[in-house]
Amino acid sequence: MNLFEFEGKQMMRRFDIPVPQSHLLVRDDAPAPMDYPFVLKAQVMTGGRGKAGGVKVCRNEEEYRQYARDILHMQIKGHNVHGLLAEEMMQAEKEFYLSITLQGVSVPTLIVSAMGGMDIEQVSKEHPQEILKLEIDPFTGLKDYQKKMIARQLGVADEQDLYAMLDKVQKAFFDGGALLVEINPLGLVNGKLVAMDSKFVIDDHAASMAAVRQELENGREALYAYTAPEKEATTITYVPLSGDVAMISDGAGTGMLTLDLLYDAGLQVSSFCELGGMTSAEVMYRAMQLTVENNPDVKAIIVVLIGGFNRMDNMAAGLTKYCEEHKINVPIFCRMCGTMEEEGIRIMKEHGFATYNVLTETVEAIAKAVKEV
């Protein structure tokens, strides 16, 4: 779960990380929440909002009214702005970069730089010596020597303040079930470190954070123009594309292989649907529903099943149930093999569906059929 800045800062407060005073606004006609001047920041699920005009300093009522209206109704890189964070102005003597991440790495990794407030990727490319990366052992946390290395990299005067900050950020990362905690900039204000911006990503599978995720979801309902993204109750991955044939598979790897084979055979694929780990007749039924309802003009559907954990009798039951209930006319090319395949193929046959055994032959058959239409 990706958090908005204001939610990230709530999380930071939860772990006693110093953040500026702020108020969330969800209407453009709310009275000024604090004394001028203050900063108005777009709450949006993308970076680069500063460049897009989504961060403004308000010095008086007139500016505040103008900016509140402008920012709340803008789109940034195709993302709606879902609220405004009014935040006290802070003049940082120095700006650092600090993050701990589990995204794109196999061990929790701390990244720190004295060049904060900038795009960290760019810093990494142009000034690699300005970046320090340290792996954190999940059982010991940051070791003292690692903290000293960080202090040296940043060149801070008050090491104790830095160490306290590092401990809190670590705690937020580990106890918060986070995949990313990013503070950019980490400001030095009156000699003390303050998290001036926040990016926080919580692992959807972290059981300890289930209640917090729910709390955050509830809080979002108050947001301006906020519509919750649709969530599958199942493990299905559905990706809409455009083309003549829709595809369903019971594995991401075989799905991608099938996609490659279909494109190589000159077909365009209208959707990619993968069942995920927890398969059952119901999941197959839902996959058919998603695929058929979203692709009314499709010429054929290819269903690629190779059961290990996944049972073919369940797959056949879900598929035929959906077709029976919805009178599907579009031809279905189903490759079915693996666990309980005899029973699965029997059920398919009973409902008038032929099945294939070899993937490449299934793809050839569907390609031939589509080209003849």
Place this chain on the structure above:
Amino acid sequence: MSILINKDTKVLVQGITGKSGSLQTKAMLDAGTNIVAGVTPGKGGQEVYGIPVYNFVAEAKAQHDFDAVICFVPPRVAKDSCFEAIDAGVKLLVLTTEEIALHDVVEIIAYAKAHGTTLIGPGCAGVIAPGVCKVGAHPIRFFQKGSVGIVSKSGALSYEIGKTLTDNGIGQSSVVAIGGGPIWGFTQRDAVELYEKDPETKVIVLLGEIGGGSEEAAAAYIKAHVTKPVVSLIVGRNAPAGKRSEPPGGVVSCNLDTATTKIAALEDAGVHVVKNPVELVEQVRQLLK
């Protein structure tokens, strides 16, 4: 020989009384696997297909010898179950469970590493040595004994290619599916290293997918250390973009995210990169001659 497992491997099944655990226990027994015990807390004293069930791994250890564990427990208890298996001193731990919190995965991997346990997974189909033993979910009908060593992230893709080879009369020494990531206890590189040393394996098949940098890591290893022929199929050449996480920049990730860069790295390492299963069979057949 095969890699990771052999005819002497003795296996304990965690979560043996569950739906998946009991079904897979039956399938593993049918594959010739020597399963000596199972564990499900609170179900001690029961039997599953004649296999005695214990409440704790330590209780089973007092009665039986085993050197491998396969784990079918739910995600929330996976970490503790793995710690229990690792504390029992097993050499091999196959963790099939998906959707485990990533912090738990990090701890499991670190703990296994510190205790010298080879961890396959999480979220993996495991390993099969056709005709000998399997500690995983591979349906035996797709495989036959031979001299091709397969490694794949995806379980289904390893079945697919195993089946294609078997349909064409080409057998396999071992087939290992390491899981979909994003973090692995055992990588493609690790499998290639074992296949290089395994006298039974003549040709290595590396099945890769777009995303991450693990195929590049395997390619670098192959270039430096591997003398056996390697054939690779990278799927997802036409996969839609998106659905990718955004780490803080190219700062930490390998940033090698396309099929093209993976294929280039593999070809540079002297790997025979094929486009589809038909080409794969032909290439492997040639190399086995």
